[in-house]
Every structure is written in structure tokens, then in C-alpha cells.
Amino acid sequence: MAPISLSDIISSLPSEDSWGPPTSTETTLNGVPYAPYSKGDKLGRMADWTTEGKDGRDGRGGRQQYNRNFRDQQVYGAGTSSLFAVQLAEDESSFSVVSNTRDSTKTRFGRGGTFTRGRGQRGGRADTRGGRGQFQRVGGRGGQQGYNNYDNRGGRGGARGGRRFGWKDYDKPQRNRDASVNIKPDWKMLEEIDFVRLAKLNLDTDSGEDIDGYGFLYYYDRSFDKQPVKSAERKLNVVDRAAYNVTTTSDPVIQELAEKNEATIFATDSILSMLMCSPRSVYPWDIVIVRQGNKLFFDKRDNATLDMVTVNENAADAPMDASEGSKDAINQPSALAEEATYINHNFANQVMIESEQKVEMAHENPFYNPAEETEPPASKAYKYRRFDLSLNDEEPVHLIVRTEIDAVQKNAISGEDQFLTVKALNEFDHKAQGSGGALDWRTKLVSQRGAVVATEMKNNSCKLARWTVQSVMAGADVMKLGFVSRANPKTNDKHVILGVVGWKPRDFAQQMNLSLSNGWGIVRTIADMCLKRDEGKFVLVKDPNKQILRLYEVPAGSFEDDGEGEIIEEVEEAED
Known part of the structure; x- marks a missing residue:
């Protein structure tokens, strides 16, 4: 092999003043961008095969944690390895396996127990000393649920058994209820308000003034206030009495007041209590x-x-x-609603003393026709x-409501x-599904009446709030439940x-918070x-599956019964 001379190497260079590869202005090398240099990297050996065993412990290269034994073996460009890392479509670390098998491991809060945040939880005794919190269901032995007093003080919150709210909620099917009215394509949505905004509204108003009174009242039978003996329970009887629930625009008294x-x-x-609650x-x-003009009528549809x-x-x-x-x-909800409506109608008629002694209002019942x-x-x-x-005084706005x-x-x-x-x-x-953890009224209504009422406040918050608002608006002194x-x-x-x-209605309202x-603020x-809109008809719809109210503008002839219109036309033709 012929010897290589230094002059031959120098003569092959492009310039006598340079040494090394030719200078290039491109920023890529065979299509791969240069890795920027990190000041935190150290220049060590160009090639070192002695660290293969050490570097292969985790199967990954890159910068190692600092160790004084390998302090000079940092790899150049390791600080920028993330620039060329492959970005996965989804992060596998976000996935977790959901197991339906019950874990037999007993935690410090007790198996199947609930952790109640608050006072009374010291160290490892949080499973037996219930914290002081809101009224809630706590676990009893053997899966039975019981209730403590309003503050759950000293309760066995972590006892065995008991149901935790939210436990296995992912297995429950999503409830998709149907809307109370069909939204038609020609309806125009004007506003959309969520319940969070509604809860922040506020308007202070007076206690109201009486304009006129109609109908009569019987006296209440006080014997129903006494706790009945179990062997002689009072049966709910069917008492047929003419009762009316006439809507706003069909009320002749309201029509007369609107004309004035x-x-x-x-x-x-x-209607107003539903809006306020x-x-x-x-x-x-x-x-x-x-x-109509500068007047608003809050109405409802038939049925x-x-x-x-x-x-x-x-x-x-x-x-x-x-x-x-x-x-x-x-x-089921529809059957329970019919049953509850039937009970309320007959119960209100049964607790009256029907006699000649009654309180007459200034006018007779405007809806009752003896003929x-x-x-x-x-x-x-x-x-x-x-x-x-x-x-303000410049723009007065008054509301007239028919109370009962x-x-x-x-x-x-x-x-x-x-x-x-x-x-x-x-x-x-x-014991049935949907009872909401209610107690047995026959055994607990006397001894734990506060717990029974508190459970009803939780399970029927909207219904009780509506009844309370109606009692306050009517100026009632007592609300009988x-x-x-x-x-x-x-x-x-x-x-x-x-x-x-x-209860006194205002005291009951304070107990229910x-x-x-806030209700008057929602109405206003x-x-x-x-x-602020032109004359017309609007529909306020509560979303069946979300906490949202939507206001729609609908055509003037919506919700009118065609059959009734035909009858009216026939009568007019006969008169002509």
C-alpha cells in the first residue's frame, strides 16, 4: 500500500485556509434537523462501549441521573431528546382498569363506610367517630341504614354496611327524560338561563296587599293533630267536592282587574311558585x-x-x-304523581268540619255554578x-296573583x-326503589319526626318549596302537612x-333555606x-335533562284547541 502524504490531503481541500468538511448553510443533515446543544450537557467520550450494561438497565438511553461514578459520561444532545420523541395519539397513562370485584381490604374508614369531613375525626378513629356535617344517611350494621339527629353528632359513620352516595354511579344508566312540550322548528329561542345564574338573583318586595276575596272556608278539625292509635288508624276517605284550578287567562276576576x-x-x-322555585x-x-299591550299573563297549557x-x-x-x-x-313517577294528587284532593276535604259555621269571603266562588x-x-x-x-318610582311594576x-x-x-x-x-x-332512604313512618313519625321531615325536605325539596311559597303569598298563618x-x-x-x-310558612322557609x-328576582x-319584546306569545321551558331554562317565541295560535275553535265558530254562525 502506497504511503499517504500530508501534501496530498491538503491539496484535496477546497481552500488552503480551512480544515474539515465544507461549510453548508442548510440546517438539515439527510433530512434530519440538527439537535440544538444544551448548556447542561457535558462533553465526554466520543465512543464508550463500557457503559452498555449500565445504560441498558432500563432499556433507554438519554441523560442519566447524576452519579459521581459516571459524571463524565453524559451524552451530547440528551437534553433535547424530547424534540424527536414520537407523540402518541392518546396517553396510555390516562387509562385505568375498572374492576367490578369487591375489594376485601379493610380501609381505615371501614369497609363500605363513608368518610365524613368535619369535627370529631381524630387520627385513626375516623371510622367510628362521625363528623359534624349536614344531615345525611349513615351506615348501620348489616347494611341497614339509619339516621342520627340533624348534625349526625357521634354517629357510627364508618360502621359496616350502609350505602355510599356516588358508589358505582358509573353503572347507572343515564336518565333521558322527555320534554313537557314538543319544541317545534318554527319556535325562536330568545334566551337561555342556567340555574346558577337564577340562584344569584335577588329582589326585595313587600308582603303584598289584599285586593278582593272569593269563596268560603270551613273550620279545621283539630282531632287530626293528635297522633292516632295504631289499632285505630284513620282511613283516607274519598270526599267528592268541586275543586277548580283555572288558569290565568280564563279567570274572570283577573280579566276584570287587567281591564282596570x-x-x-x-x-x-x-304557576308563580313553579317559576320562583x-x-x-x-x-x-x-x-x-x-x-298583550304592556301587560304580561303567566299561563299554562291544558293538562x-x-x-x-x-x-x-x-x-x-x-x-x-x-x-x-x-x-x-x-x-313509577307518573303513577306516583297521580296518587299524590288524589291524596291531596281528598285529604284537604276530609280534615274539614262541614257545618253551618264557616267564614264567608266578600264574594262567592267565581268558578262554581250550582246549576x-x-x-x-x-x-x-x-x-x-x-x-x-x-x-324605582319612575317605572312602577305590580303583580297580581290569585292565591288559595x-x-x-x-x-x-x-x-x-x-x-x-x-x-x-x-x-x-x-323499601322500594326511589324511596330516597326514607324511614318507616309508622314506627318513626312519633319518635323521630325531625328525621322524617328532614328526609322529606331532601327528597321533595321542590314540592315543599312550592307549597311554602304559595302559603306565604296567600298570607296564611299556618301550613298543615x-x-x-x-x-x-x-x-x-x-x-x-x-x-x-x-308550621308557620316563613319559619318553614328558613328551615328549607x-x-x-330570590324567587321574586327570578319573576322580575x-x-x-x-x-322588552314585541307583543306575542312566549314559552318558558325547563330542559328535561339539564338545569337550564329556555325562553322561546312561538306563533300566536300555538296551544289552542282546534275543536274549541270550531265550536265557537258554530255558535257565532248560529247567532248571526
Whole structure:
């Protein structure tokens, strides 16, 4: 082999003043970008095969943790290895295996127990010393649930058994309820309000003033306040009395007041209470709003869901419908609502003392026609009351609402008449699905009445809030709540009255954390949305599956019965 001389190497270079490969302005080498140099990298050996065993421990190259034995073996460019790493479509670390097998390991909170944050949890005794928190269900032995007092003080929150709210919620099917009204394509959505915004509204108003009164009232039978003996339970009887739930625009008294320009907004207590308590609602509903001139009428459709009394609407595990897998027909939401409405109608009529002694209002019942009705009228007084919703004196806004009073009683101390509203809570089966963890009323209503009432406040928050708002708006002195249960949990046609408890409406509102100022703020906000629009008809719809209210503008002829229109036309032709 011929020897290589240094002059031959120098002569092959492109320039005598340079050494090494030719200078290039390109930033890539065979299509691969240069790795930038990191100041944190150290220049070590160019090639070192002695570290293969050490470097291959984890199968990955790159920068190692600092070790004084290998401090000079840092790899150049290791700090920028992430620049050329392959980006996976999904991060595998975000996946986890969900096991349906029950873990037999006993934790420090007890197997199947709940951890309650609050006072009374010291060290490792959090499984036996229940913390002080909100009223909630705690575990009993053997899977039985029990209730402590309102604050759960000293409860066995971590005892064996018991149900944890949220446990295996991923296995529960998503409930998709249908809307209360079909949204048509020609409807125009104007506003969309979530319940978080509604809960922040506030408007202070006065206690209202009476405009006029209609109907009469019987006296309440105080014997129902006594706890009945178990061997002689009072049966709920069917008492046929003529009762009415006329909507706003069909009320002749409201029509007369509107012609006199007595107010800007007109409504009934049933419609208004639903609007004021809308943040508590779960089931779908809708309200029709009609603007005529500068007046608003809060109305409802025929056979609207507002007339039905719901059952356990706010329960964590509400009653399921047939489409959701329920096979118990009498415990489905629609069947329970019909049963509760039937109970309320008959209970209010049964607790009256029907005699010649009654309290007459200034006018007779505006809806009762003796020539057509075959049943006597029910004890009912309609009080038309006016509330001031004005924000300033320059733009007065008043509201007239038709309220209802059910009975009257003598004050035990002063002997004066007190107005009452009478409602009824019903128990269907405390062991069935959808009971919401309710106690057995027959055994617990006397000894643990506070726990029973607190459970009803939780499971029927919207219904009780509506009743309370209606009582406050009517100016009632006492709100009577009856506790009615099935004679047999398997049948829904026979019931017994277990007891009646009375509260002052405003005191009951404080116990429920019910803000009337928030309700009046909601009414004024919805009214302003419609008053700034042109004359027409609007529909306020509660989303069936979300906590959202939507305001739609609908054609003027919507929700009108074509059959009734034909009858009206025939009568007009006959008169001509």
C-alpha cells in the first residue's frame, strides 16, 4: 500500500485556509434537523462501549441521573431528546382498569363506610367517630341504614354496611327524560338561563296587599293533630267536592282587574311558585307567557304538569320510569304523581268540619255554578293579592296573583281566626326503589319526626318549596302537612292518615333555606325579558335533562284547541 502524504490531503481541500468538511448553510443533515446543544450537557467520550450494561438497565438511553461514578459520561444532545420523541395519539397513562370485584381490604374508614369531613375525626378513629356535617344517611350494621339527629353528632359513620352516595354511579344508566312540550322548528329561542345564574338573583318586595276575596272556608278539625292509635288508624276517605284550578287567562276576576289596569303582571300561585322555585326543579315543565299591550299573563297549557304533585323528585335515586327499567308500575313517577294528587284532593276535604259555621269571603266562588255542578263546593277561598316589583318610582311594576286558602281555625290563645293551607305528603314504600332512604313512618313519625321531615325536605325539596311559597303569598298563618301512607305497600288505592303537623310558612322557609327574595328576582328577570319584546306569545321551558331554562317565541295560535275553535265558530254562525 502506497504511503499517504500530508501534501496530498491538503491539496484535496477546497481552500488552503480551512480544515474539515465544507461549510453548508442548510440546517438539515439527510433530512434530519440538527439537535440544538444544551448548556447542561457535558462533553465526554466520543465512543464508550463500557457503559452498555449500565445504560441498558432500563432499556433507554438519554441523560442519566447524576452519579459521581459516571459524571463524565453524559451524552451530547440528551437534553433535547424530547424534540424527536414520537407523540402518541392518546396517553396510555390516562387509562385505568375498572374492576367490578369487591375489594376485601379493610380501609381505615371501614369497609363500605363513608368518610365524613368535619369535627370529631381524630387520627385513626375516623371510622367510628362521625363528623359534624349536614344531615345525611349513615351506615348501620348489616347494611341497614339509619339516621342520627340533624348534625349526625357521634354517629357510627364508618360502621359496616350502609350505602355510599356516588358508589358505582358509573353503572347507572343515564336518565333521558322527555320534554313537557314538543319544541317545534318554527319556535325562536330568545334566551337561555342556567340555574346558577337564577340562584344569584335577588329582589326585595313587600308582603303584598289584599285586593278582593272569593269563596268560603270551613273550620279545621283539630282531632287530626293528635297522633292516632295504631289499632285505630284513620282511613283516607274519598270526599267528592268541586275543586277548580283555572288558569290565568280564563279567570274572570283577573280579566276584570287587567281591564282596570290594576297591575302589569298577572298569574296564579301554582304557576308563580313553579317559576320562583325553578332552581330546585328536576322534572320538565313549561309556562306560557302572553304579552298583550304592556301587560304580561303567566299561563299554562291544558293538562300541564304543573297541576300534578310530584313524589321524590329531588331524591338522589329518584323513582324510575318503565323506559329506565322499572317493572313496578305503581311506583313509577307518573303513577306516583297521580296518587299524590288524589291524596291531596281528598285529604284537604276530609280534615274539614262541614257545618253551618264557616267564614264567608266578600264574594262567592267565581268558578262554581250550582246549576251545572252535581257536587257541593270544596272549602276554598281565593284571595287576589298585589305585590310591588318596582325597581324605582319612575317605572312602577305590580303583580297580581290569585292565591288559595284551604281552611280556618281559632287561635288557641287569642281566639282569632287563622287562615290555613292544607297539604299532604305520601309514603309509598320505604323499601322500594326511589324511596330516597326514607324511614318507616309508622314506627318513626312519633319518635323521630325531625328525621322524617328532614328526609322529606331532601327528597321533595321542590314540592315543599312550592307549597311554602304559595302559603306565604296567600298570607296564611299556618301550613298543615299531613302524612299519608299506603295501607299496603303493594297497592295504591287504600291509604291511612298517620298524623298532621303544622308550621308557620316563613319559619318553614328558613328551615328549607328558601329565599323568597330570590324567587321574586327570578319573576322580575323573566318578566323583563318578555316586556322588552314585541307583543306575542312566549314559552318558558325547563330542559328535561339539564338545569337550564329556555325562553322561546312561538306563533300566536300555538296551544289552542282546534275543536274549541270550531265550536265557537258554530255558535257565532248560529247567532248571526
